[in-house]
Structures are given as structure tokens and as C-alpha cells.
Amino acid sequence: MQHDCDASAALLEQVNHALNSSTALRIQGGNSKTFLGRKVEGEVLDTRTHRGIVSYDPTELVITARAGTPLSELEAALDAAGQMLTCEPAQSGGAATLGGMVAAGLSGPRRPWSGAVRDLVLGTRLITGTGKHLRFGGEVMKNVAGYDLSRLLAGSFGCLGVITEVSLKVLPKPRQCLSLRLEMDAALALRKLAEWGQQPIPLSAASHDGQSLHLRLEGGEGSVAAARERLGGELLESTYWADLREQRLGFFADPRPLWRLSVPTNTGVLALPGVQLIDWGGAQRWLKSDADVALIRQVAAEAAGHATCFTAGHCDSPFHPLAAPLLRYHRQLKTQLDPQGIFNPGRMYCEV
Numbered sequence: 259m260q261h262d263c264d265a266s267a268a269l270l271e272q273v274n275h276a277l278n279s280s281t282a283l284r285i286q287g288g289n290s291k292t293f294l295g296r297k298v299e300g301e302v303l304d305t306r307t308h309r310g311i312v313s314y315d316p317t318e319l320v321i322t323a324r325a326g327t328p329l330s331e332l333e334a335a336l337d338a339a340g341q342m343l344t345c346e347p348a349q350s351g352g353a354a355t356l357g358g359m360v361a362a363g364l365s366g367p368r369r370p371w372s373g374a375v376r377d378l379v380l381g382t383r384l385i386t387g388t389g390k391h392l393r394f395g396g397e398v399m400k401n402v403a404g405y406d407l408s409r410l411l412a413g414s415f416g417c418l419g420v421i422t423e424v425s426l427k428v429l430p431k432p433r434q435c436l437s438l439r440l441e442m443d444a445a446l447a448l449r450k451l452a453e454w455g456q457q458p459i460p461l462s463a464a465s466h467d468g469q470s471l472h473l474r475l476e477g478g479e480g481s482v483a484a485a486r487e488r489l490g491g492e493l494l495e496s497t498y499w500a501d502l503r504e505q506r507l508g509f510f511a512d513p514r515p516l517w518r519l520s521v522p523t524n525t526g527v528l529a530l531p532g533v534q535l536i537d538w539g540g541a542q543r544w545l546k547s548d549a550d551v552a553l554i555r556q557v558a559a560e561a562a563g564h565a566t567c568f569t570a571g572h573c574d575s576p577f578h579p580l581a582a583p584l585l586r587y588h589r590q591l592k593t594q595l596d597p598q599g600i601f602n603p604g605r606m607y608c609e610v
Contacts (some may be wrong), residue, residue: 262310264324265384266391266422272303273420274389276600283600285416287326287355290348291362293570295415295577305357308422309400311335318607320380322425325357332356341428344372348503358422363413366503367463367474370523370538372429376412383423384411387596391422410591416602417610418595432462432476434483437498440471440491444527444536447471451539452524458575459485463499464539467509472498512546515572517554518541521563530557555579577606585609 276283276342282300286292299509309326315337330352336342346366347359360382365374381395384407393406413420442450447466454461460477475482501507510516514532521528523540532547546564547554551573558565564578580588588610592599604610 260593262324263307264310265308265326266385269303269422270385270389270391271304272301273387273600275386276301276303277389277598280598281600282603285361285420285602287358288328288350289359290350290352290353291364291415293568294362294566296354296574297571298602298605300600300603303420305353305420305422307436309355312423314339317339319428321428321466322381322423323356324423325360325421326353327356328352329354329356329359336428337431339584340431342431343378343426344368344429345375345378346499346503347375348505350504356424357391360412360421360424361414361416365464366475367499367537370541371462374412374430376409378426378428379412379424380410380427381425382408382411382421384418385422387524387598388604389398395425415605417592418452419601422507428490435462435474435476435496436482436486437463437494437496438473438475438486438491440473440489441469441493442471444468444534447536448524448526448540455523455539459489461485461539465498465502465572466536467507468533468535473484502519502535507535509533509546514546514548515567515569517545517547518566518568519545519554519558519561519563520566521558521561525561525563528557528561547605575607580607 275538283303284298284300288306306326308324310324311327312322312324313334314321329347329349333343346368347364348354348366360375360379384392385391385392411418411449411601444466460475461473462476463474465472476483512533515609520542524539528543530545530547531549532545535544537544554565555578566578567573567576592610
């Protein structure tokens with residue numbers, strides 16, 4: 259068991275040395291997201307030496323911790339106080355770190371009802387490509403100085419700088435939690451979810467695995483009991499949601515490449531070869547398919563969505579290619595924060 263440690267000075271020294279020698283840096287924590295994005299060549303900068311909870315007052319609903327802190331450690335501290343990270347991030351077998359969670363910006367089944375990783379970020383500390391260790395945002399919602407930059411780091415995959423510390427908003431765990439399974443096909447499930455979305459049903463997760471619709475109800479005892487009576491179905495093992503979040507379901511064992519399609523919630527069943535699993539009440543579609551990359555991207559784009567490849571090395575641009583104006587913004591932002599381009603070069607897009 260490693261002890262809490264402030265290694266920010268050593269990380270800053272490594273960044274400044276890389277700047278002086280024009281050496282690219284491959285930033286990693288637990289390396290649990292290495293399959294996502296393009297391969298990065300460079301000297302490894304490991305954040306796991308910089309770890310530990312800096313401050314946590316449950317009454318303030320805010321926790322601040324160093325980037326190398328294992329998510330399991332952070333969530334254990336929250337759990338002891340009856341609180342949680344509402345974005346439900348994957349722990350990746352205990353390897354995932356807080357910095358990696360923010361850098362990847364990946365949220366679990368609760369995402370549409372409780373917000374994404376970026377919605378929880380109140381403030382960050384960041385080592386920039388100018389060799390400075392800066393603080394952005396704060397520990398309270400009303401402190402908005404630099405707030406947007408902190409949120410911008412969510413999903414930036416280490417391309418903008420080295421996240422060293424994060425302050426997050428947390429919430430109390432729901433009083434009641436119950437999961438249901440309803441036998442119906444995917445098309446009917448999507449229609450039902452669209453209908454229930456307009457009604458006061460305390461949903462906090464909805465997934466269709468190809469055979470049945472799985473629902474999670476969370477909230478007060480009365481509202482959960484009433485919804486259960488109304489929806490019917492049979493009780494489901496609540497471990498389903500952790501297995502979905504951690505990609506342990508049988509669906510993910512399929513040897514074909516894995517794709518994540520993000521589409522508007524009201525999108526019908528997508529006509530694609532392979533097998534699909536619906537998550538986020540319809541907004542996220544997991545696809546196991548040997549289909550051509552261009553076809554998958556075309557179907558996603560026609561549904562006003564985008565497709566990301568979750569299988570390392572399967573295609574040269576795992577993230578959906580950007581439109582010209584968006585690519586220009588990405589390049590400008592990269593130039594501002596990392597003028598020498600040393601942080602995870604090309605991880606997201608070959609042009610950045």
C-alpha cells in the first residue's frame with residue numbers, strides 16, 4: 259500500500275526537462291485506458307506517485323485529491339460517508355486513477371440522469387506546456403474563475419497538460435435502489451424509454467442487452483415502490499450495472515472489435531452488422547462488429563451521432579474525425595496550453 263504523497267515538484271521537473279530537450283511525454287496513471295486513442299511514442303510520465311486525498315468534508319459535498327489516487331480509494335472514502343461520484347466511473351480492476359477518470363471523461367450507466375464526469379469537476383491543478391503549475395477553478399460551485407478550463411480537461415486524454423489535482427462535487431447515495439428486468443425487444447424498449455422519459459419515474463440506468471430491458475430505480479422508498487409496481491418485470495441482480503460499467507458482461511467477450519456509438523436518445527435501432535447493447539437509455543450503443551470503419555461512422559453520422567473505436571489498433575483514427583472548424587479549435591487550444599506539443603502528441607487525432 260503506497261502512502262499519500264505530493265510528488266508535484268518531481269512531475270514539474272520532468273515536464274521542464276522534457277521541454278528543454280524537446281522530448282514527447284506519454285502521460286499515464288493506471289494505464290487502464292491505453293486501448294483508447296492512437297498510440298503515443300514518448301517518455302512515460304507516471305502520475306501514480308502523486309496520490310492521496312487532499313481534503314474532504316462530507317458536509318460540503320466536495321472532495322479534492324491528487325491525480326494518481328486510485329478511484330477505488332477515493333470511492334471507499336466517499337462510501338464510508340454515504341456519498342458517491344454520480345458519474346459512476348469504471349474502476350478497471352482497481353487500476354483506474356482520478357486523473358485518468360477526468361482525462362478520459364468516461365461515465366457509467368447513471369450518466370444521462372446525473373451528469374458526466376465534466377459536470378462534477380469544480381477545479382483542477384495542471385502542469386502546462388509552458389512549465390507552469392497552475393490552479394483553475396475552485397472547490398465551490400460559485401467560484402467560476404477558470405472554471406471552464408477545468409471542465410475542458412475532461413475527455414482531453416492528457417493532450418493539454420498534466421492534471422495533478424482535482425476537486426469534485428459529490429452527492430449522497432440514494433435511499434433506495436432497485437433493479438428490474440423486462441422482457442421486450444430493443445425497438446419496443448427504445449419506444450418505452452422515450453415515453454417514460456416524459457414522466458416522473460426515478461430511473462437512474464436503462465440498458466437493453468439484446469433480449470431484455472434492464473432498469474434501475476433510485477430515490478425515496480415511496481417513489482421507487484410506486485415505479486416498481488407500475489413498470490412490472492422481475493427483480494434483477496444489481497451487479498448487472500457494475501458488470502456493464504466494467505465491461506464484464508458476456509457481450510464484451512465477443513472477439514470482434516468494440517465500438518461505442520453516441521447518438522440522440524430518441525434514435526431507433528441502428529441497422530449495423532454485428533451485435534449491439536444499448537446503454538444510457540438509448541444515448542449510448544455498444545457495438546461488436548467486423549463492419550467497415552467507414553460504414554459504422556456513416557450510420558452514426560446519419561443518426562446525428564459519432565462512433566469511437568474501443569479496440570486498440572483496429573483503425574488509425576479511433577476517435578470520430580473532427581469537422582474542419584472543430585479541428586481548428588482543437589489545434590488552437592493545444593497551441594495555447596502545449597506550444598511545443600510534448601503532451602500525448604497525436605493521442606486523439608494525428609493532426610493535433
